[in-house]
Amino acid sequence: MPASQWSPSAERILRTAARLFAVHGYSATTTRDIAAAVGVQQPAIYKHFSAKDDILAALVKLGLERPLAVAGSLEVVAAPAVVKLHRWLRESLQHLLDSPYVLASILTTPELERDRFAAERKLIEQLERQVTDMITQGLREGDVRPINPVTGARLVLVLFDAMALPEFAVSPPEIIDFAFTALLNDPSHLPELQQQADALPLP
Numbered sequence: 001m002p003a004s005q006w007s008p009s010a011e012r013i014l015r016t017a018a019r020l021f022a023v024h025g026y027s028a029t030t031t032r033d034i035a036a037a038v039g040v041q042q043p044a045i046y047k048h049f050s051a052k053d054d055i056l057a058a059l060v061k062l063g064l065e066r067p068l069a070v071a072g073s074l075e076v077v078a079a080p081a082v083v084k085l086h087r088w089l090r091e092s093l094q095h096l097l098d099s100p101y102v103l104a105s106i107l108t109t110p111e112l113e114r115d116r117f118a119a120e121r122k123l124i125e126q127l128e129r130q131v132t133d134m135i136t137q138g139l140r141e142g143d144v145r146p147i148n149p150v151t152g153a154r155l156v157l158v159l160f161d162a163m164a165l166p167e168f169a170v171s172p173p174e175i176i177d178f179a180f181t182a183l184l185n186d187p188s189h190l191p192e193l194q195q196q197a198d199a200l201p202l203p
Helices: 008-024 031-038 052-074 081-097 102-107 115-140 149-163 172-183 187-198
Strands: none
Touching: 008 031, 008 052, 008 102, 031 052, 052 081, 052 102, 052 115, 081 115, 081 149, 081 172, 081 187, 102 149, 115 149, 149 172, 172 187
């Protein structure tokens, strides 16, 4: 189910579970713990999620749905790739800022390597491909300094770690400036690039 279709109760469960998974670990957190933190009885959790694995799968969707959708929308926008990458990164970081602990709950959960979560891992791979494509196009357009596009994409995505825990989060503008100072052939164009990114239409 898309994040936009979750009920307020289901979203509250997800965001509470994200904090518990991030702080205590996925394996150490039970649905009983989640219910207690939400302030409901355990059976209330199962009205929305049939198992703890379903909660984790939903958290991956909550974390990635917006970044994936923005990247998909930008594919058809007529603009330089670095401008689209800038807008994508800003929208994605803001989404993570508005979703505390969701990223940390994903990053700290090795159970995602289980077969049960193959579909969720494909979402992560899809996001890397989308960022790789933008960097590849930026190289073709001469705006990105020489770099392996996959390496560039992974370096951009690893910066998301700086948003993982709200109490230690780096601000999105600082992350964006750091990323583009490293990526651009001529970082002096960054203010102009930012203005162009701000003007891009998004649904």
